Amino acid sequence: MEAFEKNIRKVEPYVPGEQPRQRVVKLNTNENPYPPAPGVERALRELDTADFRLYPDPACSVLVDAIADHYKVGRDQVFVGVGSDDVLSLCFLTFFNSDKPILFPDITYSFYKVWARLYRIPYECKKVDEDFRIVREDYYGENGGVIFPNPNAPTALYESLELVEDILRHNRDVIVIVDEAYIDYAGPSAIELIDRYDNLVVTQTFSKSRSMAGMRIGYAIASPKLIRYLNDVKYSFNSYTLNRASLVCGAEAVKDRAYFEETVEKIKATRERAGERLARLGFSFPESSANFLFATHPDYDAREIFEALKEKGIYVRWWDSARIRQYVRITVGTDEEMEKLFAALEAFMAGRKAV
Ligand code: PMP
Numbered sequence: 001m002e003a004f005e006k007n008i009r010k011v012e013p014y015v016p017g018e019q020p021r022q023r024v025v026k027l028n029t030n031e032n033p034y035p036p037a038p039g040v041e042r043a044l045r046e047l048d049t050a051d052f053r054l055y056p057d058p059a060c061s062v063l064v065d066a067i068a069d070h071y072k073v074g075r076d077q078v079f080v081g082v083g084s085d086d087v088l089s090l091c092f093l094t095f096f097n098s099d100k101p102i103l104f105p106d107i108t109y110s111f112y113k114v115w116a117r118l119y120r121i122p123y124e125c126k127k128v129d130e131d132f133r134i135v136r137e138d139y140y141g142e143n144g145g146v147i148f149p150n151p152n153a154p155t156a157l158y159e160s161l162e163l164v165e166d167i168l169r170h171n172r173d174v175i176v177i178v179d180e181a182y183i184d185y186a187g188p189s190a191i192e193l194i195d196r197y198d199n200l201v202v203t204q205t206f207s208k209s210r211s212m213a214g215m216r217i218g219y220a221i222a223s224p225k226l227i228r229y230l231n232d233v234k235y236s237f238n239s240y241t242l243n244r245a246s247l248v249c250g251a252e253a254v255k256d257r258a259y260f261e262e263t264v265e266k267i268k269a270t271r272e273r274a275g276e277r278l279a280r281l282g283f284s285f286p287e288s289s290a291n292f293l294f295a296t297h298p299d300y301d302a303r304e305i306f307e308a309l310k311e312k313g314i315y316v317r318w319w320d321s322a323r324i325r326q327y328v329r330i331t332v333g334t335d336e337e338m339e340k341l342f343a344a345l346e347a348f349m350a351g352r353k354a355v
Contacts, residue, residue: 014114017317025340027331028315030153030182030292032211034266034334037259039252040212047245056247058239066251067219071191076224079231080250082241084181084205084218088147089115091201091220094233095175096121098144105134107323109153109179128155132286136163140170149179151186151289154317154329158186158289161193168197175226177201184209184264185271186289191221198223208291209264210253217242217250267291271332277342281349296327300349308348314341 017029060080068075081087092115096102099122104112106125116123126138132155139146146167151158168176178190180202190202201222207213220230234241242250253260271288278285278295285295296302306318306328317329330341 009118011114011118014111018315020315022313025314025333025337027292027333027337027341028317028329029213030208030290030331031213032208032263032267032291033332033337034211034263036211036249037253037256039256040249043248043252044245047248051244055240056242056244058235060242060247062251063217063242063247063254066254067221070254070257071221073191073194073221074224077194077221077227079220079222079227079234080242081218081220081234082246083207083213083216084179084203085111086216086241087203087218087220088177088179090230090233090237091147091175091177091203092116092121093119093237094230095177095201095226096145098174100142100144102145102147103139103143104147105152107132107152107155109149109181110319112147128152132157134159134163136166139167143171143174145174145176146171147177147179149181150190151182153182153290154292154294154319154324154327155286156182156288156290156292156294157286161188161190164190165193165197168193168200172199175199175201177203180204182208182290182292184260185268185291194221194223198225201226206250206253209267210260211263212250212253215246215249217246267332270335270338273335274330274332274338274341277338281342281345292329292331294324294327294329300352302326302328304352305345305348308352309341309344312344312347314344316341 063080064075064078067078079087081090101122101124102116103124103126105128107128126135129135134148150164164178176199180189183189183204190200193200201220203218203220206215206217275288275293278293282299283295283297285293302318302325306316309316
């Protein structure tokens, strides 16, 4: 190691799912198989490229206003960023600044550990139970903050608002972040608790239910005070986060409630059909409240399934990680994509003896 390397910040980065260039059946990063709302294309066409020479609005007002109107919260209760990864990363930096460890589940979004290490935040992982459920009592002790996704990823399990509220009640002195990347496929959002719990931050994204992973838009909803703290950190980091196209396209997407509800329902219907089909093939999986299924088979090795599917141009996700090594995570695509998946799974199972 060169002497200068001693002072370099070294991190083990988050590994995102593969983004292959060739056309494949892409069921590996929980994107939406349907295009964004029609208004998005219109907004993009109406953009004046001459304006690209000017910096965008640092307050992101058109987008913040559209989100505030949609959720019926104040404009001062909304913060937007470059995908919820950006929002979450800034939340870690802003809200988790204690010597005590922050708490999150052992099976969860693997980025949490990366941010904790990057920002030198002590952390402790709490084991989810045998059924992958969050154990609420594990979050009652002293800590430096709490974060969990609801629904959790990659398990797809939704925890009731009663559990969320219980964890909030036991953590009045720290910030609790509920990462709701997949909430639109699940039950009610913790946004309805914002006015009663000033220690709550809810994050959501345009990458899943609003079909805009490529535009990178995420947001946080919290009390005006927490949003002010978040903005102070943002403006100490990068004033101009969202570009002009993302701002107007995002605002258009959020205004089209009917299209949004229709695509969410389509995904949920495909999810139910895919679940039935997987069960018939002998897979089991926690009940999904997200746009993916976390499936395991008693007779076939998950890694082999993952690799066999990939060979046929069908990408799903698999982690070489304790407790979940025998699972594959399958994003819910269109019905046609799911047909291709099942044909490939059936061929794999027919050609391979069960182990
Ligand atoms: N939270 C969870 C639980 C996720 O699975 C993802 C998607 N990888 C994100 C946050 C971040 O999504 P994005 O940055 O696209 O909003």
